[in-house]
Amino acid sequence: MLLPFRLGLSIFFVKISSRNLFQLSSCSKMVLARIARNGCQQSGGATGRYARVGSMLGEESSSVSKFHSPVSGRFTAFKQNVTPHSSNLPFFSTTGGLPALALGSRGVRTTPRYEYAHAQAAVEESDSECENLKYPTLEATKPGEKPRVVVIGSGWAACRFLKGLNTKVYEVVCISPRNHMVFTPLLASTCVGTLEFRSVAEPVNQIQTALAKEPNSHFFLASCNGLDTDKHEVLCETAADGGETHRFKVAYDKLVIASGAEPVTFGIKGVEEHAFFLREVSHAQEIRKRLLLNLMLSQYPGVSEEEKERLLHCVVIGGGPTGVEFSGELSDFIIRDVCQRYAHVKNYIQVTLIEANEILSSFDVGLRHYATKHLTKCGVRLVRGVVKEVHPNKIVLSDGSDVPYGLLVWSTGVGPSKLVKSLSLPKAPGGRIGIDDWLRVPSVEDVFAIGDCAGFVEGVGRPVLPALAQVAERQGKYLVELFNRVGKQGGGKASSGKDVPLGDPFIYKHLGSMASVGRYKALVDLRQSKDAKGLSLAGFLSWFIWRSAYLTRVISWRNRFYVAINWATTLVFGRDNSRI
Ligand SMILES: Cc1cc2nc3c(=O)[nH]c(=O)nc-3n(C[C@H](O)[C@H](O)[C@H](O)COP(=O)(O)OP(=O)(O)OC[C@H]3O[C@@H](n4cnc5c(N)ncnc54)[C@H](O)[C@@H]3O)c2cc1C
Numbered sequence: 001m002l003l004p005f006r007l008g009l010s011i012f013f014v015k016i017s018s019r020n021l022f023q024l025s026s027c028s029k030m031v032l033a034r035i036a037r038n039g040c041q042q043s044g045g046a047t048g049r050y051a052r053v054g055s056m057l058g059e060e061s062s063s064v065s066k067f068h069s070p071v072s073g074r075f076t077a078f079k080q081n082v083t084p085h086s087s088n089l090p091f092f093s094t095t096g097g098l099p100a101l102a103l104g105s106r107g108v109r110t111t112p113r114y115e116y117a118h119a120q121a122a123v124e125e126s127d128s129e130c131e132n133l134k135y136p137t138l139e140a141t142k143p144g145e146k147p148r149v150v151v152i153g154s155g156w157a158a159c160r161f162l163k164g165l166n167t168k169v170y171e172v173v174c175i176s177p178r179n180h181m182v183f184t185p186l187l188a189s190t191c192v193g194t195l196e197f198r199s200v201a202e203p204v205n206q207i208q209t210a211l212a213k214e215p216n217s218h219f220f221l222a223s224c225n226g227l228d229t230d231k232h233e234v235l236c237e238t239a240a241d242g243g244e245t246h247r248f249k250v251a252y253d254k255l256v257i258a259s260g261a262e263p264v265t266f267g268i269k270g271v272e273e274h275a276f277f278l279r280e281v282s283h284a285q286e287i288r289k290r291l292l293l294n295l296m297l298s299q300y301p302g303v304s305e306e307e308k309e310r311l312l313h314c315v316v317i318g319g320g321p322t323g324v325e326f327s328g329e330l331s332d333f334i335i336r337d338v339c340q341r342y343a344h345v346k347n348y349i350q351v352t353l354i355e356a357n358e359i360l361s362s363f364d365v366g367l368r369h370y371a372t373k374h375l376t377k378c379g380v381r382l383v384r385g386v387v388k389e390v391h392p393n394k395i396v397l398s399d400g401s402d403v404p405y406g407l408l409v410w411s412t413g414v415g416p417s418k419l420v421k422s423l424s425l426p427k428a429p430g431g432r433i434g435i436d437d438w439l440r441v442p443s444v445e446d447v448f449a450i451g452d453c454a455g456f457v458e459g460v461g462r463p464v465l466p467a468l469a470q471v472a473e474r475q476g477k478y479l480v481e482l483f484n485r486v487g488k489q490g491g492g493k494a495s496s497g498k499d500v501p502l503g504d505p506f507i508y509k510h511l512g513s514m515a516s517v518g519r520y521k522a523l524v525d526l527r528q529s530k531d532a533k534g535l536s537l538a539g540f541l542s543w544f545i546w547r548s549a550y551l552t553r554v555i556s557w558r559n560r561f562y563v564a565i566n567w568a569t570t571l572v573f574g575r576d577n578s579r580i
Contacts, residue, residue, distance in 0.1 A: 140251035146171045147492030150252035152224045154204045156469045157451030158258035160476030162208035169487035171216040177223045177239040188326040190284040192333035193575035197281050199562035202555045229444040232494050253494040254446045261414035261452035270390030275410035292579040294406040298345045311406035312349040318411035319355030321515040327353045328518025331378040337575045352381040367523040370538040374517050428455030437505030450475035478506045514546045522546040
């Protein structure tokens with residue numbers, strides 16, 4: 001939907017990294033073996049040699065910490081103007097009470113040591129002598145070894161970063177609860193079978209092959225739930241699909257946080273329990289299953305007219321690009337496929353899009369009118385309203401009216417995730433992780449943040465950028481170029497690189513927005529901002545531009561091929577409606 005990223009293919013570097021040892025105590029090895037059995041995935045072996053790249057500076061042990069000065073754009077020594085916390089810092093939970101700003105370096109204990117998701121457990125285990133025995137650790141790199149970059153997340157920002165990373169200079173560890181990147185602009189199309197799920201998922205270890213091949217580069221299927229900026233360590237929990245989970249730690253020289261955002265529900269009762277979100281492939285799978293199930297349930301003998309209408313009422317909350325694209329896909333599915341394949345119930349199915357304000361508010365006014373007319377013509381009911389509560393079979397609007405539904409999709413934007421809220425790092429307005437012009441997190445060493453989880457701190461004097469793939473991708477590209485440059489000049493190790501110039505700051509230029517509205521129509525808005533002048537188009541040509549732009553942006557040739565074949569198959573044979 002939104003945006004034409006820069007057309008044409010990005011060139012990414014895939015380099016071979018040298019090796020490092022997974023340095024573990026024997027106890028840690030046993031625990032790690034357990035993790036491996038329980039699903040923590042890593043690539044590569046455990047032995048090897050290193051090429052010495054760059055210089056390693058000793059750790060700071062005074063109250064002077066190194067940080068990347070926003071003023072000079074260099075890594076500089078900086079005297080922290082803070083009162084050090086006591087060494088017995090409490091462990092922080094994910095729920096509030098956190099200081100807005102944590103200052104620290106490897107030498108000064110000024111940051112809380114961990115911010116755990118499971119605060120109570122953390123308190124019990126905190127500061128214990130045998131902490132290192134309890135959590136297997138991928139230890140810090142030694143002098144002479146390649147610096148290690150740890151990347152949290154496997155979305156747009158992380159994957160663009162990973163793809164460009166020079167693995168001759170760095171070893172890389174990626175930590176994410178999913179082992180693939182989701183090509184989100186085409187996700188809505190998978191919900192109704194225009195595209196297959198496989199076509200929008202890119203395995204991370206094919207984006208950065210060092211993760212699969214290099215003994216000292218790893219992908220860990222896990223969530224990060226704590227950060228110790230003093231020790232340069234992240235705390236992780238294995239992603240075990242409901243099974244037993246384990247914790248482990250990974251030491252970093254440089255950390256890139258790209259953990260994205262989470263859907264906002266405004267605390268409305270029942271949303272989490274009853275609505276579907278649309279952010280992951282698994283969400284699209286659930287939506288497709290529910291839609292097809294409801295089509296079949298509504299055909300049983302004895303189902304009342306009222307119940308048929310409810311089951312086949314698809315309600316979308318939120319008239320942003322995602323909500324509109326999903327509604328457009330649904331209406332297309334109904335007109336083209338439901339009418340033929342579910343003829344008994346074709347007159348009962350209905351799509352309602354509920355929005356508190358205007359739909360597509362960031363688009364040009366002419367495009368908004370076009371979208372409104374087009375959606376209405378395709379049978380989408382547009383309703384102005386505010387949701388008050390969500391029940392299993394109906395939603396209640398603030399004017400007191402009830403809206404029964406069989407499928408409810410929630411798409412009202414995103415906000416900071418639990419992880420981001422819990423980290424006591426500087427924050428941007430709105431609660432994202434605060435960053436400066438070079439995408440560094442100010443006042444902590446060697447920590448960077450990109451994508452939906454990051455926003456400029458107030459001091460930078462620039463607005464927080466929109467939560468868009470084009471922002472995330474551009475930040476990933478900018479940061480990896482910076483890393484490769486700094487790494488080649490010997491600044492890749494923890495606390496090193498103070499004299500390496502960082503180059504130009506990150507500047508974002510919006511390239512425009514796109515959204516498909518179904519039935520071979522789309523909107524293309526090439527204005528750089530809401531109030532700027534510029535080209536805007538709507539109709540079939542825009543739809544063609546939309547499809548071509550996204551086809552070129554699909555990351556791998558394999559998926560580009562899948563997408564093209566899926567589109568052609570759907571055009572000729574209609575959508576697949578098997579409920580698998
Ligand atoms: C349906 C849909 C359509 C969209 N269409 C467009 C579009 O057309 N154009 C556009 O510009 N933008 C679009 N967007 C927005 C775009 O997808 C996001 O802005 C973009 O994905 C942000 O990239 P990111 O890397 O910051 O986060 P994400 O891509 O969300 O990735 C976050 C990653 O972090 C991981 N993660 C989360 N928590 C943790 C943790 N605790 N530890 C470790 N890893 C973690 C996640 O598993 C994920 O891999 C769309 C979004 C959606 C949902």
